[in-house]
Amino acid sequence: xxxxxVTADGVRRRPDQLIVEEPMTIQLDGVTVSTTxxxxxxxxxxxxxxxxxxxxxxxxxxxxxxxxxxGSALATSYNVVTVETGGRAPVPAxxxxxxxxxxxxxxxxxxxxxxxxxxxxxxxxxxxxxxxARVPAAVLDGQGLFGATGAVHAAAVFxxxxxxxxxxxxxxxxxxxxxxxxxxxxEQALPATGRGLFVSGRASxxxxxxxxxxxxxTLVSVSAPTSLAVHAARTASMTLxxxxxxxxxxxxAP
Amino acid sequence: xxxxxVTADGVRRRPDQLIVEEPMTIQLDGVTVSTTxxxxxxxxxxxxxxxxxxxxxxxxxxxxxxxxxxGSALATSYNVVTVETGGRAPVPAxxxxxxxxxxxxxxxxxxxxxxxxxxxxxxxxxxxxxxxARVPAAVLDGQGLFGATGAVHAAAVFxxxxxxxxxxxxxxxxxxxxxxxxxxxxEQALPATGRGLFVSGRASxxxxxxxxxxxxxTLVSVSAPTSLAVHAARTASMTLxxxxxxxxxxxxAP
Numbered sequence: 063x064x065x066x067x068v069t070a071d072g073v074r075r076r077p078d079q080l081i082v083e084e085p086m087t088i089q090l091d092g093v094t095v096s097t098t099x100x101x102x103x104x105x106x107x108x109x110x111x112x113x114x115x116x117x118x119x120x121x122x123x124x125x126x127x128x129x130x131x132x133g134s135a136l137a138t139s140y141n142v143v144t145v146e147t148g149g150r151a152p153v154p155a156x157x158x159x160x161x162x163x164x165x166x167x168x169x170x171x172x173x174x175x176x177x178x179x180x181x182x183x184x185x186x187x188x189x190x191x192x193x194x195a196r197v198p199a200a201v202l203d204g205q206g207l208f209g210a211t212g213a214v215h216a217a218a219v220f221x222x223x224x225x226x227x228x229x230x231x232x233x234x235x236x237x238x239x240x241x242x243x244x245x246x247x248x249e250q251a252l253p254a255t256g257r258g259l260f261v262s263g264r265a266s267x268x269x270x271x272x273x274x275x276x277x278x279x280t281l282v283s284v285s286a287p288t289s290l291a292v293h294a295a296r297t298a299s300m301t302l303x304x305x306x307x308x309x310x311x312x313x314x315a316p
Numbered sequence: 317x318x319x320x321x322v323t324a325d326g327v328r329r330r331p332d333q334l335i336v337e338e339p340m341t342i343q344l345d346g347v348t349v350s351t352t353x354x355x356x357x358x359x360x361x362x363x364x365x366x367x368x369x370x371x372x373x374x375x376x377x378x379x380x381x382x383x384x385x386x387g388s389a390l391a392t393s394y395n396v397v398t399v400e401t402g403g404r405a406p407v408p409a410x411x412x413x414x415x416x417x418x419x420x421x422x423x424x425x426x427x428x429x430x431x432x433x434x435x436x437x438x439x440x441x442x443x444x445x446x447x448x449a450r451v452p453a454a455v456l457d458g459q460g461l462f463g464a465t466g467a468v469h470a471a472a473v474f475x476x477x478x479x480x481x482x483x484x485x486x487x488x489x490x491x492x493x494x495x496x497x498x499x500x501x502x503e504q505a506l507p508a509t510g511r512g513l514f515v516s517g518r519a520s521x522x523x524x525x526x527x528x529x530x531x532x533x534t535l536v537s538v539s540a541p542t543s544l545a546v547h548a549a550r551t552a553s554m555t556l557x558x559x560x561x562x563x564x565x566x567x568x569a570p
Binding site for chain 2: 291311
């Protein structure tokens with residue numbers, strides 16, 4: 063795409079590589095469970111990872127992941143992905159109730175309920191804080207897409223020595239994590255016991271929840287976490303390292 | 317909250333101010349339309365702005381915004397906000413269908429349909445690109461919460477001279493924009509003809525959609541926009557300035 067760049071040296075028209083975002087609908091056993099704006103690519107991982115980290119599989123094994131062909135034999139939509147478990151996953155509940163409802167719940171209680179439903183993290187040797195704090199620089203140095211566009215988020219898996227094993231990028235922070243978890247799931251490499259998860263940007267409670275669901279004992283982010291993220295990480299006994307800057311870092315949990 | 321800060325100078329335990337996130341449920345005429353993780357504060361603006369920018373009001377006037385008291389007279393939930401139009405807003409459609417569905421739509425078509433439903437922007441004198449490009453520094457310099465925690469997003473309204481008129485912050489980018497738009501709505505200051513909207517972080521298509529719905533003719537962000545955001549801004553004839561760094565900026569639209 064041609065854009066206009068203005069600097070002290072003047073005005074130039076030049077091509078610019080923008081990050082692509084397109085909506086993708088995720089179906090589980092034929093039922094639509096989400097429509098997300100995502101960066102195309104690794105779509106099967108995204109769909110599988112979303113269903114897994116959101117707890118929609120209920121322990122059921124994925125039997126297939128495929129693009130969903132539209133009615134016409136000529137038109138296959140690459141924006142609809144169906145995850146199949148042969149009907150063994152629980153029927154998804156509506157995620158946003160639109161029936162008239164009374165105010166039966168308080169949000170904080172709901173979060174604690176959510177956390178209480180997650181299984182305890184499998185015990186593993188904690189990853190050294192120093193090792194975790196070196197991971198953001200390692201990931202971001204190697205992040206080609208981010209370098210080109212400046213508008214994409216990354217998630218990555220690292221090991222006890224700080225080696226980056228897997229990186230995924232997406233316009234959405236949640237999607238990048240779902241792609242990483244989906245990749246591990248499709249490789250039958252979950253739970254991610256003894257591994258660490260890196261997320262660019264902020265560690266929010268959903269990030270901790272997704273890391274926890276996948277069995278990561280360590281979560282590291284560049285930015286500061288939210289209060290609820292720290293609460294969730296401490297509840298999980300998950301190591302949470304953040305605010306990695308100025309040649310230092312913070313340890314928020316456990 | 318006490319966290320551990322590690323630097324070359326050693327390890328210190330110190331208090332750290334984390335950004336608070338809590339879920340808030342938004343109801344429109346008693347029907348739940350969204351649950352969002354948000355930074356508490358300006359909750360009425362957030363609820364009103366969400367209903368407006370998502371097109372849920374259908375032109376209906378808001379008659380009241382209030383916290384929804386739970387069953388007990390003692391327990392009022394500050395995590396549920398009800399927007400009332402006296403039933404004049406259209407009944408909200410389910411936002412995430414969970415009924416079994418065939419693959420009847422392609423995402424890109426859906427986006428164009430969405431954009432086609434938005435009214436043309438009211439004509440106004442464009443804001444000078446140079447003026448818009450100076451706004452991010454002005455907002456971020458004055459952003460107290462961001463300075464303290466490093467984990468929050470901001471949205472702001474500015475005028476033709478680059479003066480920042482209104483700033484709102486939130487852990488969620490969308491929420492910060494909804495709070496700004498909601499504040500203008502509750503002040504009966506919409507459409508925001510002749511004003512510009514600043515968003516921290518990435519300009520995605522939803523940001524352009526929300527700015528468009530509120531009548532902003534100019535959108536400026538620190539980061540690069542996505543491809544679909546540029547498409548939407550060009551469709552709207554909205555000025556889109558981004559990638560404000562290294563003493564320069566890009567003009568992506570119109």
